[in-house]
Amino acid sequence: MRAFLVIWFGQLVSIVGSGLTSFALGVWVYLTSGSLTHYSLITMVAVLPTLALAPFAGAIVDRYDRRRILIYSDLAAGLNTFVIAALAYTGLLQIWNIYLIVAVTSVCNGFRGPAFNAASTLLVPSDKLGRAAGLSQMQGAASRVLSPALAGFLMTVIGLPGVVFIDVLTFLFSIIALLIVRTPMRAEAPAAGVRRSILAEAAYGWTYTRRRRGLVAMFVYFAICNLVLGIATVLFTPFVLSFGSAALLGTLMSVGGFGMVAGSVFLSVWGGPKKTVNGVLAPMLVVGVAMVLVGARPAPIPIAIGAFTYLFAVPILTGCWQVIIQKKVEPAVQGRVFAIATLVSWSSLPLAYLVAAPLVEKVVNPLLAGPLSETVGAVMGTGPGRAIGFLFVVMAGVIIAAAIGGFLYKPLRFIDTNLPDAADERVFDNSASADLSPQPELIPENPAAVQL
Structure with a gap:
């Protein structure tokens, strides 16, 4: 250590x-x-x-x-x-x-x-x-x-x-x-064989990951959530500046930063839940609630509470995501799996950065000023920044739905039991003749009996 x-x-x-x-x-x-x-x-x-x-x-x-x-x-x-x-x-x-x-x-x-x-x-x-x-x-x-x-x-x-x-x-x-x-920080290949090209080893990383439905589901889950969170990240600054000053923006960002520090310290002391996947799914529900607090009203105190809560949850779910890979993937393949996790999970971020502003200007603003003005507009308001606030609330619903979907999808919900720890898993041959046949899923016969 x-x-x-x-x-x-x-x-x-x-x-x-x-x-x-x-x-x-x-x-x-x-x-x-x-x-x-x-x-x-x-x-x-x-x-x-x-x-x-x-x-x-x-x-x-x-x-x-x-x-x-x-x-x-x-x-x-x-x-x-x-x-x-x-x-x-x-x-x-x-x-x-x-x-x-x-x-x-x-x-x-x-x-x-x-x-x-x-x-x-x-x-x-x-x-x-x-x-x-x-x-x-x-x-x-x-x-x-x-x-x-x-x-x-x-x-x-x-x-x-x-x-x-x-x-x-x-x-x-x-x-x-x-x-x-x-x-030394090199994980030796688990079986002897002829060294393959980098391209072939990269392809093996994809094959290794694809065979593990729980890992694939977790990476796709984060890609969906990152699309929403990426949009929120881009829009947070103009949202606050629509009703407040740059000083208020700085204060709220600092509050959020302290929330992230607090979440990191909490995880480092706690070590995470017994079923690590709960640390990936449950905090995302908290993120959804925090986004509602941020978007509901243009008021500094609930936004500060939401920002702190939001960023308190982020290091917990990200840290648990990291632990699942470290425990379930052999060290000799972890570099490739972590890289693939980044590729899939972050793949939605460029799209989020591109669509954030047009989504507000071309879609949400006209809706809030027109068809929704007497319903949603009457509750949330139609002034500056309220379109972004409304979008935050809608995206909170998407985040909460994604987390619930993760709990309902068995390969992800039971990833702690579906995949044995790397130390208990048979050795995967990295050679060209490696056995890549599908392995049976280990979903419990009685899921209700599994402790969450």
């Missing part, structure tokens, strides 16, 4: 540093171009390369030492960040540079995520995976809380070049932490 904590702390510092750069560049892009389009497109560029490379990145993570992959990923990302600092310092930074640099960083993150998650399995005892997942979620939570405030202050003191250079130093800190740990 000590090796995990050393690497975790290095990654924590690096992720907070990356949050500084992300916030500072977002401000710079908007102030330089005055265009929300550039901001949205850069957000998409930050996601698409990770998705495109996911299956191949996972195969590489499974083939080589995950510690080295983390080192190379951080080194490449650090050098990439240094280029930003140099361009900003010399006054040569342009918008098109940001697109290219963000794309390179996205490639690095495509390797870092599966490598860190798969390496954690090798470093953490099985009974402590839930707590380790909580610590992992705390990295993003800390960045959400600390980075905007620090970056906003540092921008006024040392400017964009100084803020970005601090990020470079945090990458060096992470690399040093990885160099300190000498524990």
Whole structure:
């Protein structure tokens, strides 16, 4: 566990540093171009390369030492960040540079995520995976809380070049932490065989995942939820600014960030439910209720409660999602499965970013001003931002329906018993002659007798 904590702390510092750069560049892009389009497109560029490379990145993570992959990923990302600092310092930074640099960083993150998650399995005892997942979620939570405030202050003191250079130093800190740990982080293939191409190993990852209906269902479940949550993420800022100030927006985002920290700490102390899938499904019901609180009325207090509750639940469900993969998938295949999980679960995010604004402007606004004005409009109002508020409530219904559907779909509901833990599962041969015939499902004969 000590090796995990050393690497975790290095990654924590690096992720907070990356949050500084992300916030500072977002401000710079908007102030330089005055265009929300550039901001949205850069957000998409930050996601698409990770998705495109996911299956191949996972195969590489499974083939080589995950510690080295983390080192190379951080080194490449650090050098990439240094280029930003140099361009900003010399006054040569342009918008098109940001697109290219963000794309390179996205490639690095495509390797870092599966490598860190798969390496954690090798470093953490099985009974402590839930707590380790909580610590992992705390990295993003800390960045959400600390980075905007620090970056906003540092921008006024040392400017964009100084803020970005601090990020470079945090990458060096992470690399040093990885160099300190000498524990091997490569899961050997479970059976001897001729090494196949990266393409063939990536294809095996798809086959391995496809045979496990519970995993497929969980990834599709997250893709559906991420479509809704991605739209909500894009619309939250204009929703708050439609009736409040930028200061109120900052306060509400900070409250949400503290909720995420609290949820991460809670999971790291608790370790998650006995049936891990309940930690994936039940918190999504909480997310749905929180979205109703956010959208129902343009009032700061219920929105703050909703934002805190929403982000309190997110690290719990994401951490439990991670633990299921770590427990149910053999370490030798986890890089590929984590990468496929990212690809499927995030596949809906680009669509969410594209449809969010047109959905409000072309669909919900006309409905609320026309056919629904005397029904929904009489309850929720028809003033500025109420179309987004109404959409939040509708999307809350979709989230709650998805969670209920997950409970009703047996391969997902019983994934803890359908799939044996990796330590108890027969060895899957990674060679070309591996037995890929379907295995029987292990759904209990009496589902009502299974403890939830």
